[in-house]
Amino acid sequence: MGILIRTELEEDYHRVEEITRIAFSYPGRIEQGGIGCPYEHWMVHELRKRDGILALSLVAELDNIVVGHIICSKAEVRTIDRVIPVLNFGPISVMPEYQRKGVGKALMNSMICKAKTLGFGAILFFGRPEYYPQFGFKEASLWGITDLNGQNYPAFMGMELIPGYLACANGGKYYESSIYDDDLNREKVKAFDDLYFA
Numbered sequence: 154m155g156i157l158i159r160t161e162l163e164e165d166y167h168r169v170e171e172i173t174r175i176a177f178s179y180p181g182r183i184e185q186g187g188i189g190c191p192y193e194h195w196m197v198h199e200l201r202k203r204d205g206i207l208a209l210s211l212v213a214e215l216d217n218i219v220v221g222h223i224i225c226s227k228a229e230v231r232t233i234d235r236v237i238p239v240l241n242f243g244p245i246s247v248m249p250e251y252q253r254k255g256v257g258k259a260l261m262n263s264m265i266c267k268a269k270t271l272g273f274g275a276i277l278f279f280g281r282p283e284y285y286p287q288f289g290f291k292e293a294s295l296w297g298i299t300d301l302n303g304q305n306y307p308a309f310m311g312m313e314l315i316p317g318y319l320a321c322a323n324g325g326k327y328y329e330s331s332i333y334d335d336d337l338n339r340e341k342v343k344a345f346d347d348l349y350f351a
């Protein structure tokens with residue numbers, strides 16, 4: 154089965170948001186907390202619109218059908234005396250009926266490769282600790298980097314793309330796109346869904 158990874162185009166936008174919404178509607182999702190409904194498709198939509206934040210957006214095609222997507226944004230680690238640019242990624246989504254066929258792996262490997270080509274020195278993100286170590290991600294605590302609240306946990310992971318890039322990040326805090334500070338709630342997502350997915 155040939156998986157094609159390519160840059161997302163404007164004509165992919167709606168399909169990508171649909172894939173993201175469906176992929177994140179998996180059973181048990183609501184019980185995991187959050188705002189009580191999938192919102193990651195809204196994030197994808199917003200990330201594309203915000204000036205200077207979007208770094209990379211890739212889709213996966215199987216038999217000319219877009220079945221998966223990954224999006225990356227610019228982020229940084231701030232220490233007392235430095236601001237260190239890094240890449241954040243997420244969400245990554247694969248249509249449920251195409252999962253466990255290597256699409257996610259192809260998207261991840263392509264994203265890492267393109268991130269290096271773009272000159273990023275490291276990737277930091279929050280995600281499922283059971284999925285990402287296979288790509289070489291390690292807990293961010295390895296480099297002495299914490300989240301905004303000074304916390305570390307298995308879901309906060311990273312990877313150096315340039316060896317030693319995070320050596321000067323020790324004691325730093327991780328800052329993501331302003332999108333994560335948005336006052337997101339069910340009503341906002343419902344209004345978005347009514348507009349785009351009714």
Ligand SMILES: CC(C)(COP(=O)(O)OP(=O)(O)OC[C@H]1O[C@@H](n2cnc3c(N)ncnc32)[C@H](O)[C@@H]1OP(=O)(O)O)[C@@H](O)C(=O)NCCC(=O)NCCS
Nearest residue numbers: 176177245246247252253254255256257258280281283284
């Ligand atoms: C996570 C996700 C992107 C993976 O995509 P995928 O195309 O199914 O992944 P792949 O087929 O490339 O998986 C490669 C390997 O990763 C592992 N893997 C895949 N999904 C996994 C999961 N949910 N949990 C743990 N390991 C997983 C397996 O080892 C798999 O190999 P195997 O099928 O031979 O066992 C997809 O399941 C998805 O869209 N999930 C819903 C949205 C989501 O949770 N996104 C990530 C949030 S952090």
